[in-house]
Amino acid sequence: MAEVRLEGVHKLFGSVVAVEDFNLSIGSSEFVVFVGPSGCGKSTTLRMLAGLEDVTSGSISIDGRAVNNVHPKDRDIAMVFQNYALYPHLNVFDNISFGLRAKRLPKDEIAKRTNEAAEILGLGDLLKRRPGELSGGQKQRVAMGRAIVRKPKVFLFDEPLSNLDAKLRHKMRAEMKILHQRVQTTTVYVTHDQVEAMTLADRIVIMNEGHIEQVGTPDEVYKHPASQFVASFIGSPAMNFATGRIEASGKTMSLRTDSGTSLDLAGCGVAEGTMVQLGFRPEHMELADTAKPARGHVSIAGSITVVEPMGHETVLTCDAGFGEIVGKYEGERRFQPGETVKFHIRADRLHYFDLKTGLRI
Ligand SMILES: Nc1ncnc2c1ncn2[C@@H]1O[C@H](COP(=O)(O)OP(=O)(O)OP(=O)(O)O)[C@@H](O)[C@H]1O
Ligand SMILES: [Mg+2]
Secondary structure (H helix, E strand, O other), X not given: OOOEEEEEEXXXXXXXXXXEEEEEEEOOXXXXXXXXXXXXXXHHHHHHHHOOOOOOEEEXXXXXXXXXXXXXXXXXEEEEOOOOOOOOOOOHHHHHHHHHHHOOOOHHHHHHHHHHHHHHOXXXXXXXXXXXXXXXXXXXXXXXXXXXXXXXXXXXXXXXXXXXXXXXXXXXXXXXXXXXXXXXXXXXXXXXXXXXXXXXXXXXXXXXXXXXXXXXXXXXXXXXXXXHHHHHHOOOOOOEEEEEEEEEEOOEEEEEEOOOOEEEEOOOOOOOOOEEEEEEOHHHOEEEOOOOOOOOEEEEEEEEEEEEEOOOOEEEEEXXXXXXXXXXXXXXXOOOOOOEEEEEEEHHHOEEEEOOOOEEO
């Protein structure tokens, strides 16, 4: 267990800025997830933490000790990658204990740690098998076992589950959580999957083009996204947006959208004339029978273009005039393309972002 701190970290590859002014303090035992689109600098940041990549400027410290110039093997960090790179000719026991044997630990200590890790990961019955005789999930667990036995100060994971099918991913995700609750090792976990980020993280770091957009708990980034980028990245189906200008007539505020339609906004606190992106989540749109919304609600109508029945809910894609919106409906009603539907949204669930800066207003 250890604290990890990155201060003003930059990474350039020639003229390519891979990571820009990265500042983050990770608490002891914390599980932090880096999430963001492909190429945003997640792996590069992780590799700098591991010492596999030099830092162009800035500092990295582990438990208060600057590690910029410390060799990877002396940082007391264990990293698990997407491809688990097991030794095909060694059995599970020997794969897990490989690093300990290289360190020439006493035999009984190696056996003790390896058996402990195998027990935590449910690999006890598979110790004699070779990687070729294991499923993808089992191989992934062996790779994790190899990291656990080293009892490192910090675990680094780079998309460790992305080679697995959806069902196994889900199962391994739950196992990652249990594992962390048991060993409590400070963890930095990289993924481009926002669901994985939301479900695993104590805190999420959302990255975009080399910089941090927001750091927060899953609840904070979902409820109070700091930017339109975060708002569109977190949540599934993604948040809906309408672009336009805030207008006032008497006490009534409205959004004049680019396409000329007008949306009445109940209790909007944004100044008249501001160009905004108005955001609202599919799960906050309640299907309604009337166009007139209840107090403190906003009404949006749309013509259904796609109906996706999911069993427990139906996802409706609609043309709302100002653009396409996606709504969710939990209930028995059936829908047809072309049908007009109305949604009511609580005004306190609307998000306003400055059109120019993308920042939350
Ligand atoms: N060795 C390298 N030489 C030059 N450019 C690099 C190198 N490694 C990474 N980059 C660039 O740095 C940026 C960040 O890459 P990085 O691998 O950190 O992204 P990522 O967020 O991990 O993406 P992904 O989700 O696809 O794995 C990208 O623009 C990438 O092309
Ligand atoms: Mg990567």
